[in-house]
Amino acid sequence: MNPIPALTIQDVATLDGALADFLKKTDSDLTIVIDRGGNVISQFGDMDLMDVTIIAALAAGSFAATRELARRIGEVEFNALYHQGNGNHVFMNSVDDDTIMITVFGSRTTVGLVRFYSADAAQRVASILKSLRRNSHGLAFDAKDISTASIFADP
Amino acid sequence: MSIINYASREIQFKIVYYGPALCGKTTNLNYIHQRINPRNRGDLVSLATATERTLFFDFLPLNAVVIKGFVTKFQLYTVPGQVIYNATRQLVLRSVDGIVFVADSQWEKMEENVESFSNLVENLARQHMSIEEVPCVLEYNKRDLPNIAPINYMEYVLNNNKKRLQSFEGISSTGQNVFAVLNAVSQILLHKFSKQSEAPHATPPSPGIPADNVIPENKRARA
Numbered sequence: 548m549n550p551i552p553a554l555t556i557q558d559v560a561t562l563d564g565a566l567a568d569f570l571k572k573t574d575s576d577l578t579i580v581i582d583r584g585g586n587v588i589s590q591f592g593d594m595d596l597m598d599v600t601i602i603a604a605l606a607a608g609s610f611a612a613t614r615e616l617a618r619r620i621g622e623v624e625f626n627a628l629y630h631q632g633n634g635n636h637v638f639m640n641s642v643d644d645d646t647i648m649i650t651v652f653g654s655r656t657t658v659g660l661v662r663f664y665s666a667d668a669a670q671r672v673a674s675i676l677k678s679l680r681r682n683s684h685g686l687a688f689d690a691k692d693i694s695t696a697s698i699f700a701d702p
Numbered sequence: 703m704s705i706i707n708y709a710s711r712e713i714q715f716k717i718v719y720y721g722p723a724l725c726g727k728t729t730n731l732n733y734i735h736q737r738i739n740p741r742n743r744g745d746l747v748s749l750a751t752a753t754e755r756t757l758f759f760d761f762l763p764l765n766a767v768v769i770k771g772f773v774t775k776f777q778l779y780t781v782p783g784q785v786i787y788n789a790t791r792q793l794v795l796r797s798v799d800g801i802v803f804v805a806d807s808q809w810e811k812m813e814e815n816v817e818s819f820s821n822l823v824e825n826l827a828r829q830h831m832s833i834e835e836v837p838c839v840l841e842y843n844k845r846d847l848p849n850i851a852p853i854n855y856m857e858y859v860l861n862n863n864k865k866r867l868q869s870f871e872g873i874s875s876t877g878q879n880v881f882a883v884l885n886a887v888s889q890i891l892l893h894k895f896s897k898q899s900e901a902p903h904a905t906p907p908s909p910g911i912p913a914d915n916v917i918p919e920n921k922r923a924r925a
Binding site: 552556559560588589600607611615688689693694700 | 704705706707708709710714716734737738739744745747749758759761763764766767768769770771772774775777779789790793794796797798877880881884885888889892893895896
C-alpha cells in the first residue's frame with residue numbers, strides 16, 4: 548500500500564489564509580503554490596482568469612529550465628523569476644527545495660510590491676508545508692472505490 | 703508525486719509518455735485531445751520547434767471521476783525524444799506517477815528504442831525510482847507500417863526484465879489502442895495507491911500482448 552500525501556481541509560485553510568493575506572497586501576489576481584513537478588498544492592484568487600493546471604505545468608518547466616541557466620553563472624538557482632507582459636505579469640519565487648509560488652498580477656500593483664511581500668509569504672508557506680510534511684497525512688483508498696469501467700473512452 | 707486535496711476533493715497524477723524521437727508520443731496526446739469530451743480536458747500545450755519537434759514537453763490535463771467521492775486529475779506529459787534533450791527529459795520526469803513507453807515498431811528504430819528505454823531506467827534511477835516500482839506500460843506503435851518487427855521480438859528486446867510490463871500494439875495516428883494504453887497505466891497507478899496494492903493486470907499472463915488488444919492481421923492498415 549502506498550498512501551498518497553494528503554492535504555486536509557484544515558491544511559488547505561491554513562495555506563489559503565497565508566495566500567489570501569499575500570494577495571490582499573499586493574493586490575494581485577491569483578497565487579498558486581506548486582511542487583517542482585508541476586502539481587498544484589494550493590491556489591487562491593481569481594481562478595476564472597486561466598487554467599491553473601496549465602499555468603502550474605508551464606511555470607514548473609520555466610523554473611526548472613532557468614535553474615540550468617543559473618548553474619552556468621555559478622548560482623544554484625534563480626530564487627525568483629519575473630515575466631513581464633503588457634497588462635498581466637507573472638512572478639515566481641522559490642518556497643523551498645520542492646515548492647514554487649506563482650503570482651499573477653495586473654496593472655493595479657507593481658512588481659516591486661509583489662516581490663517585497665512574496666519573500667514573507669514564501670517563508671510562511673514553507674513553514675506550513677514543513678509542518679505538514681512532519682505530520683504528514685496519507686490516503687490509501689479501497690480498491691473497491693476505484694471504477695472498474697474504462698476511465699477514458701474513445702467516443 | 704501525486705497529491706490529494708480534501709478541500710477540493712481532488713487527486714492529481716502525473717503520467718509521462720516516454721520514447722525515442724518520432725515514435726508517436728505527441729500523436730498519442732493529440733489523439734486523446736481530439737477525442738475526449740472538452741468538458742473533461744484542458745488545452746493541449748505543446749512547447750515545440752517550428753517543425754513540430756517537441757522541444758520541452760507537451761502537456762494535456764484530463765479530469766475523471768474514478769475514485770468514489772474524488773475528482774481525479776491526470777496530467778499527461780511527453781518528453782522530447784531527441785538524444786540531446788536528456789536534461790529536459792529528467793526535468794519532465796520529476797514527480798512522475800505513471801509512464802507510457804512508446805516504442806517505434808520499425809526494424810531500423812529498434813536500437814533507438816533500446817537506448818531510450820535504458821535512458822528511462824537511468825533517469826528514474828537519478829530520482830531514486832526504478833522501473834519495477836513505477837506503473838509503466840509499453841505501447842508498440844506504428845503497427846500499420848510495412849517494415850515492422852514481430853511482437854515477440856519487441857517483447858524480447860524491451861520487455862525482458864524481472865517485472866514484465868503490460869504491452870499493447872498501437873497505431874497512434876488512427877487512435878488504435880491509444881485509450882487502452884491510457885486506461886491501463888491509469889488503472890495500474892490507481893491500484894498502486896489502493897489498500898490492495900497489487901494491480902489487476904500488472905503482470906501479463908504470458909509473453910506478448912493481452913489477447914483483447916491484438917490487432918487482427920486483416921485490420922492492420924498498410925502504408
